[in-house]
Structures are given as structure tokens and as C-alpha cells.
Amino acid sequence: MEIFYETKKPVVLLTNNFEFTFEDISEIYRLRWAIESLYKQLKQNFPLHFFYGDSVNAIQIQTWVVLIANLLITVLSRSIKRHCAFSQVVTMVRLMLMYYVDFIAFMENPEKTWNDFLAKEMAKSTTRTKSFRLRGLTFEKNKTRSPILRGFEEDFYALLCFTGQQ
Numbered sequence: 001m002e003i004f005y006e007t008k009k010p011v012v013l014l015t016n017n018f019e020f021t022f023e024d025i026s027e028i029y030r031l032r033w034a035i036e037s038l039y040k041q042l043k044q045n046f047p048l049h050f051f052y053g054d055s056v057n058a059i060q061i062q063t064w065v066v067l068i069a070n071l072l073i074t075v076l077s078r079s080i081k082r083h084c085a086f087s088q089v090v091t092m093v094r095l096m097l098m099y100y101v102d103f104i105a106f107m108e109n110p111e112k113t114w115n116d117f118l119a120k121e122m123a124k125s126t127t128r129t130k131s132f133r134l135r136g137l138t139f140e141k142n143k144t145r146s147p148i149l150r151g152f153e154e155d156f157y158a159l160l161c162f163t164g165q166q
Contacts (some may be wrong), residue, residue, distance in 0.1 A: 042070060045090040080107045 013029055020028070042048075046066045051059050077089040084092075084107060096103060106113040 038070075041086060042066060045073075045087055046070060076103070080104055082108050 011029075013025060015025055017025070046069060048062065048066060051062055053059065053062070073086070073090055073093060076093070077084060077086055080089070089107070092107065093103070096106070101113060101117060
């Protein structure tokens with residue numbers, strides 16, 4: 001049987017089941033293709049190469065966690081106005097999970113979010129001078145960045161490069 005879509009190439013399906021109607025077979029194929037696409041998405045973005053436990057319960061829990069995470073990231077990616085690939089959203093969530101940054105605002109405009117974050121951190125940080133003596137000379141070291149900002153700068157620059165903003 002051959003299925004003709006208005007916007008796509010025709011699809012040829014072979015079957016040995018003559019009890020189903022043409023519409024039923026095309027619907028089964030469409031639903032099967034959606035399952036295959038979901039399975040591919042799960043394999044690419046949430047690798048389940050090994051399981052944390054050996055019991056059936058542990059494997060089921062890990063599988064459910066992956067499915068729930070996939071659902072949450074799907075909702076998150078659909079709430080972003082700018083088009084981003086699903087794998088890009090997964091990577092960005094992994095990188096930004098422990099930072100207090102508005103994720104949706106960041107994905108829509110990374111440069112503005114970075115500048116706002118810098119301004120806020122610079123306002124919070126105070127200039128501290130640490131001096132030490134070495135062989136009769138006094139050295140002073142200024143610390144103007146907050147501890148949060150020190151670790152965040154390198155990660156954020158990598159994120160900007162990843163999103164194509166740099």
C-alpha cells in the first residue's frame with residue numbers, strides 16, 4: 001500500500017496483514033514512528049549505558065526518571081521562544097543546573113542574561129585586599145570577584161560559544 005501526504009513524499013508500506021483497513025495500517029505506522037523517534041531522543045540525550053542497581057525495581061526507577069526528565073525538558077524547550085534543538089536544551093540544562101539563572105531568559109537572549117548577571121555579581125562583591133610579604137617585599141592582591149562569579153565565568157563563556165553568541 002502507498003500513503004500520499006500533501007507535503008511529503010509518498011510512503012510505501014508492505015504488510016501481510018489483510019484484516020486491517022488502509023487507514024488502520026497507516027495510523028499504526030504513524031504511531032510506531034512516533035515511538036521510534038522518542039526512543040532515539042532518549043538514547044541520544046539520556047544515555048542508559050549502565051544501570052545503578054541490579055534489581056528490577058532499580059531499573060524501573062531509573063527508566064521512569066529518564067522519561068520524566070525527558071518530559072520536563074520537552075515542556076521547557078517548548079516554552080523557549082527561540083528555536084533550539086532538543087539536544088542543545090538538554091546540554092544547557094546539564095551545564096546550568098546548579099546556577100541561579102533564569103534558564104528561559106538565558107536561552108532566549110544569552111548575552112543580555114550574562115551582562116545582567118555580571119552587573120548583579122559586581123554590585124554584591126566588595127573589593128578586598130590581601131597582602132603578604134615575601135623576602136622583605138609587600139605584595140597586595142585585590143579580590144574583586146565573588147566566589148560564585150569566579151567559577152561561573154568559564155562555564156558561561158563556554159555556554160555562549162555553544163549557543164553561537166560568541
